[in-house]
Amino acid sequence: MLNKLTLKQAIDKLDNKKITLEDIWADVLSAIKNQNDKLNVYLAINKNFKSQPNKPLKGLPIAVKDNFCTKGTITTASSLLLKDFVPQFESTVTQKLKDAGGEIVGKTNMDAWAHGSSTETSQYGKTLNPRNTQHLPGGSSGGSAAAVAADMCIASLGSETAGSIRQPAAWCGVVGLKPTYGRTSRYGIVAMASSTDSPGPITKTVEDAAILLNHIAGHDPLNATSSSEKTPNFTESLDKPIENLKIGIIYHNLEGLENVWKLFAPQLKIFTKLGASVKYAQAMDPKHAISVYTVVQRSEVSSNLARFDDVRYQHGRDTFGNEAKKRIMLGTHTLSKVFNTHPYSLAQKVRTLLIKDYEKLFKKYDVLISLTSPGFAKKVGATEGSAMFGELEDMLMEVSSLSGMPGISIPCYRDEKTNLYLGMNIMAPMWREDLVIQVADAFEKNTDWNSWRKND
């Protein structure tokens, strides 16, 4: 059962020589063997590993979303078009992971091209939610979140454009940390919406997320939008008191959220107990964020997918699934006509207003907290006929994605009947992952919602 270890536990136990890396791998591989056929988490599995006792991640098995280019290993982004694409180069983040002693145990399923929030649009079959296989894992990093939830890895990497780390983390009852845009390099990650794409960790605990982020963050000369901002040691934000922190609660009075809000609101009491000030704050209606995000993302998608022009990669544009086709068509439209008047330019202007709205809130509050997703994991098949599925599921995170802010989703409620979780989304100003980790860690350690902490 060593596959159930958190990253921190595994590292400590290896350091104390209480267990061997071989044992951990054996348990992880057997968990994969037992569950992968049913859950469809991994598209590719790697059984080879090297013990790296002197490196921080020791050679531990880490799952990686299949949109990270991995040298010599097929990288499909769950699309048929890239079915036979073997990258000749390594993404910066997976390179950093390897440099720190992480071993990729497999490439995880996702919504094709990261287009979606269900992992149902994968061209290699849907992934099921390990907490309840009648339900979806969310997405687009659904495979990475499910791999963590099912203990089919020790930790994983995902990527978020708007919600793609946090929403599947919420639905699978795990921790998902979306770093500040530019904190982690986009180099070598099949691009979705370039202006918001952010790779980040999906883990069992907040502590694990802090450890993993330490290793994958940092300036990348190959990515012009990566920041030269210094990378702090994020584990220093763990076990830190949160008294006197000012917390703003947003999106509490949205129509349709009443039922889940009733379950969510009581969970906030712990912050007051821990000495923080908790107040309800008013953010701009998320409907604006949905429009802006949809236009920005579709436009960038249509451009980023233009490189698949039937000349290379063996498979052509006719292999695009319906979701990709719809996004390309809408994005082509929103970039049409004269620059400065096309919908993309207008959306960018509104984007600035949304950023300013949050900036105003952050003058009053250290962190903002909302639900991660408007509800529990939806049932398998829920995306059919729902063209805006992802946008609606991710609406509470879209502003923070559009403005580049960091956010974390942590489990904050479990429904006993369905075994499904609600996620709490904690957001902070740019470059303040430390605050996000501090508050999330305090919540996690003072409540019982994290299934691994419960096992402690």
Place this chain on the structure above:
Amino acid sequence: MLLKKILIGTRGEKMTNSNKNYQLICGLEVHAELKTKSKMFCGCKNDPFHAPKPNIYTCPVCLGMPGALPVPNKKAIEWTIKLGLALNCKINLFSKFDRKHYFYPDLPKGYQISQYDIPFCYDGYLDTSEGRIGIARIHLEEDTGKLLHKTINGKKVSLIDFNRGGVPLVEVVTEPDIKTATQAAEYGKKLRNIIRYLDIGNCDMQKGGMRLEANLSLSETGDLPDYKVEVKNINSFKFMEQAIAYEIDRQTKILNQGKTPAQETRGWDANKQRSFSQRAKETAEDYRYFPDPDIPPLQFTKEQVEKWREKLPELPAQILDRWYQNFKIEPKFGEILISNHCLTTLLNAIFSKAKRKKINPNSIAKALVNKKLTLQLGDKPKNIIANYQQLHKIDNIDSDVLKQTINKVLTTNPDAVTKFKTGKTQVIGFLLGQIAQKLPQKLDMKQVRLELLKALEN
């Protein structure tokens, strides 16, 4: 014959070979590759013309692989701004790169990284002997790959070489200020020369290191007409002059029939000496421009730009001016001599040395232009001056021989002598020529003239 007539018709004066007069309205778009060490957005070697094999100077970035990201080349940006400063442009301190979308096999990302509404440089000018030409803008973009259509084992195939893909490419766009074909050629040559003096590009036109496109139409009133013909694929200044001349004739004929020439892109066939329609361009193409989200906007400071301005080398116009001021080199000679930028330093040394030795530098310039003297990179100034002196060495001539020859010429040309005596002094030239013909030596014509006058007065 036809061509000659057209060329005459393009030298500024209005054409009168029909019932109506038309003025050429023409603007040029010139693309030039920059000779930075690496490509525009990646670290690959920028040397497409000397690559031993196709596709060896490539990487995930310039091949547009999924996940690969562009990082702009600082040097190329600095050089583009320097070109702008050399062309008297204003500089946008805030600028950015945009994506320009179109499908073509030589464009691996499905879009070209270019600049749309905020180019690095705008609103400059370049003076020609036929007037000032406004520079609308200069922007920086990436070059495309090269398509090769071949037959291999009896099968027709198209091949792509990406060695050129991603090479930095500047585009210099003029205002529609060009009034003649010769002015277009002069502008092109001057622009090429400036790029070479800045030492930022080789502008090898044969290989495609510099490419010309002319946008032209004819106007009765001088205002912009409602159609525009674009002529592409021009790879020499001579062809450009011919293409513009051909188009003037072609469009004049159409206009004289009361029709409007089609809005289209035409190519130039240098063998057949005519332009041909490539594609209709009735509506503006939709390139779906938007700021490239992979590249943050660029912000320069005034100080930075001023520093670049200070570092500009001496440019052709300034050299001409200095040569005139210091050495009295006539611009008509200077213009020709500065066309080879490699020789400027050597010429400076020769002119200075000549001036010190009290030899007229302009005479040396003239001799060089007339090819009486040759000059090569690596020549020593003192040798060139020695060659010049050799050229103009005056043989000592026995004054008796000279006198005898003069007398001989005078006796065989009594008419000329009579003319001189009746005041028609211009016959002197004729007589001097006759004398020179009879003597093999290089003569000091001042001395001969003096002797001749003496003889005539006797």
